[in-house]
Amino acid sequence: MLPASIRSLHTPQPGLGPRTNYVASESLPLRSYPKCITKCGARKGCVAQTDTNKRAVASLRLIIRPTVDFQVTSALWIIKVGHLFDGRINSALSYGNRLRRSHEEAETSGGTRSEINLTATGLFTPYFSAYRQWRENGLSAIDRALAADKEILAITMDIERFYHRVSPRFLVRPSFLASVGLSLSEQELSFTKSLLSAIETWYKSTPDYIVRPEGAVPVGLSASKIIANVLLADFDNAAERGVRPLYYGRYVDDIFLVFENKDGLSGPRQVMQWLAERLARRVVVERGSEGSPSLQLRLPYAKDSELIFRGAKQKIFALSSLHGRDLIQHIREQIRIQSSEYRLLPAVPSTGAEMASRALLATPDAKLEVDSLRKADAISVRRLGLSLLLRDIEMFSADLQPRSWNGVRNEFYGLVKRYAMTPSGFFGFSGYLPRVFGLMLACRDFEVAEQFISDLAGVATVLDRTSTLGKAEQRGEFALCLKHYAEALRQTGLQAATERTLKIDARFLRVMRSLVALDPNIKIPTSVARLKILVHQILLADWGRRPYKDYWYLSQRTDELGPPFPKQLEIRKRLRLIGIRLFKKLCTGLNIPHWPALAFPTRPMRPDEISLVAPDVLLEPAVYRRLIMVLRGAKVTSKSQLGVEPSAARDGGLTTFVVPGKEREAITLAIASYKVMEEDLLKAASGRPVRSWTRYSDLNWLVNRILQERTRPD
Secondary structure (H helix, E strand, C coil): CCCHHHHHCCCCCCCCCECCCCCCCCCCCCHHHCCHHHHHHHCCCCHHHCHHHHCCCCCCEEEEEECCCHHHHHHHHHHHHHHHHHCCCCCCEEEEEEEEEEEEEECCCEHHHHHHECCCCCCCCCCCHHHHHHHHHHHHHHHHHHCCCCCCEEEEEEEECCHCCCCCHCCCCHEEEEEEEECCCHHHHHHHHHHHHHHHHHHHHCHHHHCCCCCCCCCCCHHHHHHHHHHHHHHHHHHHHCCCCCEEEEEEEEEEEEEECCCCCCCCCHHHHHHHHHHCCEEEEEECCCCCCCECCCCCCCCCCEEEEEECCCCEEEECCHHHHHHHHEEEEEEEHHHHHCCCCCCCCHHHHHHHHHHHCCCCCCCCCCCCCCCCCHHHHHHHHHHHHHHHHHHHHHHHHHHHHHHHHHHHHHHHHHHCCCCHHHHHHCCCHHHHHHHHHHHHCCHHHHHHHHHHHHHHHHHHHEEEHHHEEEHHHHHHHHHHHHHHHHHHHHHHHHCCCCCCCCHHHHHHHHHHHEEEEEEEECCHHHHHHHHHHHHHHCCCCCHHHHHHHHCCCCCCCCCCCCCCHHHHHHHCCHHHHHHHCCCCCCCCCCHHHHHCCCCCCHHHHHHHCCCCHHHHHHHHHHHHHHCCCCCCCCCCCCCEEECCCCCCCCCCCCCCCCCCCCCCCCCCCCCCCCHHHHCCCCHCCCCHHHHHHHHCCCCCCCCCCCCHHH
């Protein structure tokens, strides 16, 4: 159970009563705004006026901010019932939102399949590895077909506003259960109906209910991933049987389809009609408002859901011969480049112009580089660029003292103000602006942070005056959208307060109170003392910007005993508390950790961190393997030696480490102490290391050069 003050922060209502919020959904066309907005970016003091009959159309999407109780109930449903639905989805056809499963096989009523892995730190598999596999399998199928001199069609399409137009009632209908071959017990059926009733109660309290009373799947609830995913399980199997594709892969609502063009199909309408014929009774072709054909999915057990593959979002590629293979190789190269960029250490340009060139494609000859068959739009590429730049800036803030790189940070803030703090940025960069606010607080840039809130409130004022968000029918939704923004900013602000170098004082509290400009009713601690207590509890829950593990073994001054261990043996086993107690004994010289933070980590300790905190595990490989399971919830499947060679002679002062892999005649080394001056070594030895911007950037540059070499060091 979470600390009471954290629960009150996120769950002001008792029981299952979640809150509703709206998030910015679609970017507004700048041509719809007065000229002054495109020039000044709606900065403070802008009083733009426009004809109310010519307001720009804005679209918001409904999300849920579930209480902790509701999320716990949702997770319990997944563990007890939802995994049965997930087990009926063909894993060879559906990649996204899949549950983690263990390697051991277990007999179930539906056949042999792996059990849900309850030892892992999360219920779902990582999205990035699943997405990579979904994409790579499709590209490989295309490559093989082209190598065999086949003419193929590759199609990508997705369902429009998927979660918001699915009625979850289908989940307990006998026709659906029969279609996926699932039989639920009386208790499982009752639990599922109770969950659906809670979702329906929430949905009836939202403005969307008036427009679409059939219902929706709440974005932000963990159970929604299972509910939405299993809806298309029967469609997956029908597509494989009817189309007989070279490849069919679905990532949630994104379809990647590859098949041989034996019938000489040409033109989108002919292709869509061909698909409809092979998916008889499940899809029909409709002419969309934009002129291109759309596919409407008609599932007999989900007639109250609106499932449309919108024509404007479909991409059809006719590929053949070497020209097609050239395209695939180009896409693969872009994937390799982007993937390697994620692996590199942070590298931040020192000027605003260079940052804009990297993050926003601001150069005159800018071009879009796509890493999939779906054509990327400009705003998506700009989001990717800003995301990578912001990630690097955040890593710099974690490793450097704020005063050592003030100039670079100010350049970045200026970039954000010019390109993201605008009416269109309010929509396009809504997921990144709260992170920028957290960065400002973590680096003690309080004046900049206050101006940031003021600017954002100014943008909201302009949107109220110049878009449909200011009209009576959308004003309630817009208020909830601003409330969501304010709560996201409060969350990142409180998380930033957990940074090691940050001192919580009256200035920090004043910045947090400025959030009332977006939501007058937002709850902020009334004093610095209360704020410190709340931040400490966030740290112990491992919800902070700074991981609990870092706080524990670098700066914890006293023991954090936490609540008493549960008395029930089964609970102790499930939480791996016996192993955690063993780990505590091995951590000599460290204070006792807060055990719930190790049992429920958001960022579990890495294997190398385990050996740094408890070096003796290197001498006991079996214990090392066990602790990796205890602290990470993952088994070590490799049979390679962990730690040191047990038979190594230690009396001569030598310890032999075993490096896994094949033996090689020559070993390639990378020397990472290039150009380290003697005075730098002396300062590091005396506990005063040089942590300048220049030295940090040079070190990252050196490591990145090593990572980018064709011959990788051993």
